[in-house]
Amino acid sequence: MILEPHQIELIGYAAAFLTTFAFVPQAIVSWRTRDLSGVSLGMYSLFTFGVGLWLIYGLIIEKWPLILANAITFALALSILVLKLRYPRK
Amino acid sequence: MILEPHQIELIGYAAAFLTTFAFVPQAIVSWRTRDLSGVSLGMYSLFTFGVGLWLIYGLIIEKWPLILANAITFALALSILVLKLRYPRK
Numbered sequence: 001m002i003l004e005p006h007q008i009e010l011i012g013y014a015a016a017f018l019t020t021f022a023f024v025p026q027a028i029v030s031w032r033t034r035d036l037s038g039v040s041l042g043m044y045s046l047f048t049f050g051v052g053l054w055l056i057y058g059l060i061i062e063k064w065p066l067i068l069a070n071a072i073t074f075a076l077a078l079s080i081l082v083l084k085l086r087y088p089r090k
Numbered sequence: 091m092i093l094e095p096h097q098i099e100l101i102g103y104a105a106a107f108l109t110t111f112a113f114v115p116q117a118i119v120s121w122r123t124r125d126l127s128g129v130s131l132g133m134y135s136l137f138t139f140g141v142g143l144w145l146i147y148g149l150i151i152e153k154w155p156l157i158l159a160n161a162i163t164f165a166l167a168l169s170i171l172v173l174k175l176r177y178p179r180k
Contacts, residue, residue, distance in 0.1 A: 003150065011147045018140025025132030038125035042115030050108025057102045060093065 013065075020069045023076035027083075036084045044081040051077055103155075110159045113166035117173075126174045134171040141167055 003011075030036055051074045058066030093101075120126055141164045148156030 008147065008150050011143055011150070015140050015143035015147055018136050018143065022133045022137035022140055025136070026130040029130040029132075030128065033128060035128035038120060038123060038128040040116040040119040042119075043112045045112075046108050046115070047112035050105050050112060053101055053105035053108065057098070057105055060098050060101070 016065065016069050020073050023073060023080065027076050027079050030080050030083045034083070034087045036080075036087045037089045039080065039084055041081075041084050041088070044077060044084055048074065048077040048081050106155065106159050110163050113163060113170065117166050117169050120170050120173045124173070124177045126170075126177045127179045129170065129174055131171075131174050131178070134167060134174055138164065138167040138171050 026039075030039065051070050054066065055070040055074055058064075058070055116129075120129065141160050144156065145160040145164055148154075148160055
């Protein structure tokens with residue numbers, strides 16, 4: 001199977017879309033249930049910090065796909081982290 | 091503040107390291123507690139699929155940083171997804 005360059009690019013965009021918006025259902029579930037007992041504080045601490053660095057990296061190299069995707073993920077991951085800090089267990 | 095190219099690259103590597111290994115504490119917490127009630131099935135379904143696409147994308151364009159980071163994240167996200175399917179609630 002030989003893929004055209006625009007088809008390869010499409011796989012990248014689909015991957016970026018999924019890994020960015022995957023945090024929407026988690027944010028909704030955490031917000032609604034306030035059940036953060038099984039959500040790892042370590043994960044969201046490291047992840048939010050990491051996505052913040054991705055955002056800074058994107059801003060420095062001025063790549064809009066990186067900036068946009070990581071700005072959205074940063075907001076979602078941060079909201080889950082804040083909920084975890086407020087509701088550590090049920 | 092003006093950054094050297096290798097300093098900018100270092101920010102990217104730190105970001106990649108953190109967003110990859112952030113899933114380690116979540117996998118450990120989920121494995122130990124079997125408490126997946128607050129972990130979103132929607133998130134891990136979309137995320138695992140998305141990281142799988144990142145991995146395919148990395149393999150096609152033959153970029154080892156993408157391949158390595160996403161292979162590790164894929165294994166971690168998949169293990170959390172499998173735990174969620176086995177232990178949907180406490």
